[in-house]
Amino acid sequence: MLLRSTGYTREIKEKEDREKELWVTGDVGLALMPGRQRETETAARLGANSSLYAKFSDEGSAKTPALTREQVQPRGSKGNLKYCLVILNQPLDKCFRRLWHKALLRACADGGANRLYDATEGERESFLPEFISGDFDSIRPEVSEYYAIKGCELISTPDQDHTDFTKCLEVLQKKIAEKDLQVDVIVTLGGLAGRFDQIMASVSTLFQATRITPLPVTIIQEESLICLLQPGKHKLCVDTGLEGEWCGLIPVGQPCKRVTTTGLKWNLTNHMLSFGTLVSTSNTYDGSGVVTVETDHPLLWTMAIKT
Amino acid sequence: MEHAITPLEPLLPAGNLKYCLVILNQPLDKCFRRLWHKALLRACADGGANRLYDATEGERESFLPEFISGDFDSIRPEVSEYYAIKGCELISTPDQDHTDFTKCLEVLQKKIAEKDLQVDVIVTLGGLAGRFDQIMASVSTLFQATRITPLPVTIIQEESLICLLQPGKHKLCVDTGLEGEWCGLIPVGQPCKRVTTTGLKWNLTNHMLSFGTLVSTSNTYDGSGVVTVETDHPLLWTMAIKT
Numbered sequence: 001m002l003l004r005s006t007g008y009t010r011e012i013k014e015k016e017d018r019e020k021e022l023w024v025t026g027d028v029g030l031a032l033m034p035g036r037q038r039e040t041e042t043a044a045r046l047g048a049n050s051s052l053y054a055k056f057s058d059e060g061s062a063k064t065p066a067l068t069r070e071q072v073q074p075r076g077s078k079g080n081l082k083y084c085l086v087i088l089n090q091p092l093d094k095c096f097r098r099l100w101h102k103a104l105l106r107a108c109a110d111g112g113a114n115r116l117y118d119a120t121e122g123e124r125e126s127f128l129p130e131f132i133s134g135d136f137d138s139i140r141p142e143v144s145e146y147y148a149i150k151g152c153e154l155i156s157t158p159d160q161d162h163t164d165f166t167k168c169l170e171v172l173q174k175k176i177a178e179k180d181l182q183v184d185v186i187v188t189l190g191g192l193a194g195r196f197d198q199i200m201a202s203v204s205t206l207f208q209a210t211r212i213t214p215l216p217v218t219i220i221q222e223e224s225l226i227c228l229l230q231p232g233k234h235k236l237c238v239d240t241g242l243e244g245e246w247c248g249l250i251p252v253g254q255p256c257k258r259v260t261t262t263g264l265k266w267n268l269t270n271h272m273l274s275f276g277t278l279v280s281t282s283n284t285y286d287g288s289g290v291v292t293v294e295t296d297h298p299l300l301w302t303m304a305i306k307t
Numbered sequence: 308m309e310h311a312i313t314p315l316e317p318l319l320p321a322g323n324l325k326y327c328l329v330i331l332n333q334p335l336d337k338c339f340r341r342l343w344h345k346a347l348l349r350a351c352a353d354g355g356a357n358r359l360y361d362a363t364e365g366e367r368e369s370f371l372p373e374f375i376s377g378d379f380d381s382i383r384p385e386v387s388e389y390y391a392i393k394g395c396e397l398i399s400t401p402d403q404d405h406t407d408f409t410k411c412l413e414v415l416q417k418k419i420a421e422k423d424l425q426v427d428v429i430v431t432l433g434g435l436a437g438r439f440d441q442i443m444a445s446v447s448t449l450f451q452a453t454r455i456t457p458l459p460v461t462i463i464q465e466e467s468l469i470c471l472l473q474p475g476k477h478k479l480c481v482d483t484g485l486e487g488e489w490c491g492l493i494p495v496g497q498p499c500k501r502v503t504t505t506g507l508k509w510n511l512t513n514h515m516l517s518f519g520t521l522v523s524t525s526n527t528y529d530g531s532g533v534v535t536v537e538t539d540h541p542l543l544w545t546m547a548i549k550t
Contacts, residue, residue: 196467197491224439248440253518275496
């Protein structure tokens with residue numbers, strides 16, 4: 001789901017027949033691969049307005065959205081993924097360095113700044129976030145001082161009805177819009193381990209994210225990635241070589257009464273997924289390198305990252 | 308009908324709580340020793356046996372589970388050999404439609420019934436960290452548990468506990484002294500349209516909880532030592548254990 005923060009995005013969303021190509025792993029894979037150019041995929045990434053859109057409309061009822069000049073041209077000659085990085089309050093995985101340098105914007109949510117500070121000892125000046133936001137009940141004083149002195153913006157978001165992560169996304173989306181950045185995805189580090197209520201809060205933020213930003217939000221920690229698939233059809237490219245063995249589909253918030261997949265070892269055909277009947281875990285791939293998921297309700301995709 | 312539970316009671320050093328212990332494939336917390344000795348029955352789900360074996364080096368004979376069940380794709384050969392020689396039952400549960408944890412509960416419930424044991428709760432160690440799909444599978448097993456056993460099932464790992472509150476009224480005693488600061492109510496699986504609580508810092512009165520509207524996390528207690536929760540759909544309770 002390569003949605004840009006432009007008016008075109010809202011057009012796509014309003015279409016009845018919503019088919020989205022979600023280059024989830026492709027997104028992350030590109031982010032993790034040093035300097036790889038995937039020009040052949042660049043055209044495909046245009047999603048709805050490319051020839052591939054018609055290809056996946058197998059029922060022949062796809063409506064081709066109005067094309068704008070911007071979208072018919074490949075995005076840049078190098079095809080580099082454009083993403084922003086959010087760091088949450090969990091131990092930082094090694095991949096953060098690679099992810100850091102190629103990010104358009106980098107932000108820490110409260111205690112995430114502690115993690116960044118500690119992980120970059122001796123080279124902190126090379127890892128300065130654009131901003132740190134939160135209610136600041138976790139960030140250590142010496143950490144906030146350091147980043148403030150170095151020119152990072154410290155943005156207080158005291159609202160106790162939302163988590164630091166949710167509020168950080170709000171600030172980030174605002175900055176993306178202000179700077180008129182073309183962004184493909186927001187990659188989040190942390191949030192999938194530690195306190196169980198916080199893990200659930202991370203998942204909850206993915207649900208909130210749809211009202212905050214049109215961009216897909218993925219969360220990565222250790223060997224796991226999660227992202228929320230909105231109702232409709234999704235294509236996940238899982239052939240970056242960075243995919244681990246397992247994957248799953250988790251109907252976290254409500255039953256998904258009709259789920260259809262391809263590309264998995266255990267596929268579903270108009271099957272119900274719900275806690276209490278069936279939740280897809282320890283699934284894996286059929287080797288085709290592509291997974292498609294069609295769902296009638298938001299459905300959490302989760303997958304392994306090779307370590 | 309009101310259900311009363313003291314979630315952290317099994318962790319109290321004294322007390323007569325009757326519980327069974329299930330060990331999953333995650334690093335064992337220190338509390339497992341205390342939990343082990345007072346349990347009526349102890350079981351490992353597949354790789355949980357590796358964890359037990361590694362954590363009890365030098366004193367393994369004092370930590371022999373009644374059975375180890377699973378599809379045995381995680382347990383190490385020397386581990387299964389050791390426990391088999393020591394008389395532990397190894398029960399193969401190859402069904403790939405259910406997790407080792409779910410199947411272990413089935414075997415456990417069968418043994419509880421066979422031995423006609425009076426049991427208050429099944430305590431599970433592990434399952435709340437590591438692979439994200441496995442964390443979700445643990446939660447899923449709590450939903451399956453209602454068709455497997457009439458007993459409440461709690462899951463503990465590190466500083467977190469979770470258990471599933473069925474529709475109805477529940478009274479949670481949170482005054483053992485082992486409670487940490489945070490707690491939460493997570494409407495996993497479906498919206499809970501009417502939730503009412505007392506005893507929390509941020510209570511709910513006939514409020515909807517659902518992913519997308521409101522999920523109660525980073526909640527805490529009002530100091531009364533008792534939390535009540537009334538819900539119209541299964542609702543996951545989670546709380547901190549003091550470390």
